[in-house]
Amino acid sequence: MIDLYTWTTPNGRKVSILLEELGIDYNVHAINIGKDEQHAPEFLKISPNNKIPAIVDHEAGISLMESGAIMWYLAEKHGRFLPEGQAARAEVMQWLMWQMGGFGPMAGQAHHFLHFNPGKAAYAEERFGAEVKRLYSVLDKQLEGRDHVCGEYSIADMACWPWVSRYEWQQIDLADYPNVRAWYQRLRARDAVQKGYHVPKVMGDIPEG
Template sequence: MIDLYTWTTPNGQKVSIMLEEVGLPYRLHPINILAEDQFDPAFLKVAPNNKIPAIVDTDTGLHLMESGAILMYLAEKTGKLWPQDFPTKWRVVEWLMWQMGGPGPFLGQVHHFVKFNPGKSTYAEERYSKEAKRLWGVLDRRLAEVEYVAGDYSIADIAIWPWISRFEWQTVDFANYPNVKRWYLALAARPAVRRGWDVLKEGRAIPMP
């Protein structure tokens, strides 16, 4: 059993989607970041960086924070969605790290400045919106070559997709990124992705282009 501490953010949705894909049983512990639940001392024992998501594996007693590390752990635990043959293993890691270092932090800044704080900093809005389009372009060019970002469906796709699902906040138009659109819709049609995206079971529909 996996205890999952999460909320409806892209980083949180990565792990709930992964758990649904691999079929591991899990218990949901909502951490309402708007109510600052992430600063609760009990949660800090699991996630010292006071960020969601985090997990506790009751089989082993291991607790983990950081969504990328959790995806790798769950993939290794189940033997699913992370091929171990060389060089495929490292292609998956490459694109997982790309998400952690690129779309995660930079699209998050677009959300902060463009969606939630428009007019506060023209420089920041322009800087991060430009970087969002660049990152979408990188992904689109990659997906022109392969069906999924690392070849076959993997934890790399699971890491990236929830960030793309916030496209309405990111000053991008799917019409300019047809390969991303094809890939996005393919993942959105997966039952496990739909369940994991609406992890709180609120009946939230996946945004569609």
């Protein structure tokens, strides 16, 4: 059994979407980061960096933090959403790292300055707004002629999609990125994506794109 510690953020939704796609049983523990529950001593034993998501795999006797590491672990353990060939696996890892190291952090900064604190830092708004647009262009080019980021549906898609779902917070018009928009809507229609999006609780409708 898997225990998932999470909240309604893109990083949290990455893992809950994967768990739903895998169709395995898991227990959900809501960690309300708005109430600083991520700093509780009990949670820090599982996630020393006081960030969600985190999991405990009781079968394996392991706890993990960092959404990308969790996704890689679960995909490998269950033999799904990760190609078998070395080159194909490396491509998925490449785009997972792209999301972890670039797309997610830059989109998060855009949320902070453009959505939550508009008008407070013009340079930051311009800097992160421009970088997010550049990253959307990178993803749009990658998706040209493809249904999914790496050809077959994989953890790379599940890692990127929740961040795109907050395109409005980033002041992004998906019409400017037609390949991203089509891909976003394609994944949005999946039952597991819809279920995973609403973990640990429903926070309104999923943006249509």
